[in-house]
Amino acid sequence: MLSQYAKRIELAAMRVYDVASITPLEEAPKLSARLGCRVLLKREDTQPVHSFKLRGAYNKIAQLDDAARARGVVAASAGNHAQGVALAAQRLGIPATIVMPRTTPAIKVDSVRSLGGRAVLFGDAFDDASAHAQELVEQRGMTMVHPYDDADVIAGQGTVAREILQQLAPLRVRQLDAVFVCVGGGGLLAGIAAWIKHHSPKTQVICVEPEDSNCMGAALAAGRRVRLQQVGLFADGVAVRQAGAEPYRVARALVDACITVSVDEICAAIRDMFNEKRAVPEPAGALGVAGVKRWAQMHDVTGKTYCAIVSGANINFDRLRHVAERAELGDDAEALLAVTIPEKPGSFKRFLKQIGRRAVTEFNYRYSSPSEAHVFVGIKLSGGLAERAALIDALREQAYPVLDMSGNEMAKMHVRFMVGGRAPGLYDEHLFRFEFPERPGACLDFLDAVGSRWNISLFHYRNHGAAYGRVLCGLQLPRGQVGECRKSLDELGYEYWEETSNPAYQVFLGTQAES
Structure with missing residues (x-):
């Protein structure tokens, strides 16, 4: 398997740079200093379509014969794969139809059309769009360009790993200890694992998924592909219910570990990328960075060198508000507390004195009875979980009933905005x-x-x-x-x-x- 995919990736490298860029491998000095290890960032967010998806799509489409090219290609996607297929087909002069759910934001539909693709809006979810795309294959003989479950697509994505290993020497890296890869259906993971394990077998390949969309991790744990009943929607680029058959086959043999991260940790990783590079990856694009941070919490990383794949930057501007709200929680830099205080003059001032000189990020008050009031308060922290625990203990010592809401999804998504x-x-x-x-x-x-x-x-x-x-x-x-x-x-x-x-x-x- 390794030699087979190594050959495929070498051949893919002879094609993909007709349209894709060799993206930078950059140092992340601030994150490295915080974690106590060396962190490198593979900047796939700088591709022409701001995602690695272009590589696999082009490698697949470029190999079609004249008859297949004349019939055109079709893909089902609401995001990065759609734009990759559209640009790849445009460069090759091949008609491309992209079936997208009607829920797809207009910015992504317009992007596909601006790249020469025919955008067809069908259904409310990806499964509806995928079924319609398959109908077009059967009716018109078009070629389906699958986003991840295709050996040629996997090989195209594997060129990312080929570049990483070539870029280590100029950075004076003798041994790359691990590469952290975001995973949806598993195409990128399979391509990177195949190349890394063939050319640098000591380098670990770590699969990183959202806690609520971990189809690959669940499959590897079960020893077979499983279909999740539902998936989280925040990291929409990896919101896949079942890993691809071929990516799973490769991952089962070559992937060293799977870890999951929360929505808050993803938001914190997006903020880290902004602080490091003034770049704003999409949630799926920040998974690799979030994975490195989670790994550093779980292991001794002193002296290690890690690479995080920053896989894409196609984020809707509207989502930045939500990212900013949750980033502090992802780094344990904010506590959300529900506290009961006496309903009498001076209670708020006394409560703030107990908090000390910490910044209050929000304060929501609700009258409860003539004797007490309930507040929902956000407090900035600099000492993480230990400081939060100490603050709660100090409040309780002063007879304040306290409920820690920092990890409660309903509180973070709804209650903090309600009265x-x-x-x-x-x-x-x-x-x-x-x-x-x-x-x-x-x-x-x-x-x-x-x-x-x-x-x-x-x-x-x-x-x-x-x-x-x-x-x-x-x-x-x-x-x-x-x-x-x-x-x-x-x-x-x-x-x-x-x-x-x-x-x-x-x-x-x-x-x-x-x-």
Whole structure:
């Protein structure tokens, strides 16, 4: 397998530079100093389409014969692969059709069209678009350019690793200890692992995935490919439910370890890239950096040299707000606390004195009763988890009931932006958190579907520039109808989580207790 892919990658290197760039391998001095190791950044975000995807797409398309070229190529994608296929086909003079979900942001649709591709909007999700693309293959004889489950695409992505090893000598690197690779379907991982293990077998290949989209890690742990029931949507570039068959075959033999990182850690890694290079990678593009940081927490990295693949920079501007909100939490540089304070003059001042000279990032107040008030407060930290624990202990020593909300997704996504509490007599409220495809009329469709039978007692909608909206919704469910409601929600097909017992809900209601 190694020699076979090494030959394929060598041949791919004779093609891909017709359209792709040899991207820089750069030092990350600030991150290196913080982690105590040497961190190098492979800047695939600087490609013409701001992603490595161009390599594999071009390598695949360039090998088509004249008859196949005349019939054209088709791909299903809502992001980087779409732009890679469009540019590759444009350079080769081949018609390209890109099937994209109707939820795809206009900036990506316009980008495909500006590169000469025909963008077809179909369905609300990737699976719908993929099925339609396959219909075009069967009806018109077009060639499918798969984003990752194709040996030629994998070989094209493998040229990234070929460059990395060639670029080590000018940086005076004698041994690269590990390379950290973002993983969706696994095409990039397979290509890099094949080249690295053939030419530098002592270098570890580390798969990095979001905690809520770890299809490759789950497959390697199970010893077979698995299909995730649902995937997180923040790192949309790697939101894949099942790893490709060929990438999995390669990864099973060659990948050394798989690690996962949280949304907050991804946001912190995006901020790290901005601080290092004034660059803003997309969430999937920052996975490699987040992986290095997580690895440094788990192992002794002193004297080691690591490479993180910065795989892409096609981020929607609207998402930067969400990234900025969560980056501090990802580095344990902010604490979100729910605290009960006395409802009397001077309480707020006394509470701030307990916090000390730390910066307060937000302060949300809700009157609870004549004797007490509930606050939701964000506090900047410089000492990470240890400082947060010490701060909580100090507040509790002063008889403040405290609930740590720093790791609570509902609190971070919804409650910190809400005010209010339980209305009198509202004792049959059940709380659900939803995600649904974002399109014109989507919120109305949601309300029609969910609110047609049960009364909606709470509604908080938020979108941070992704293709999916997020809603926190309270439904009044009379005794005995909870199971019926769950069945109805399952039939509607919306992704949802029950949150009635979430401590963040008690914060909102003003009934939280110390935890």
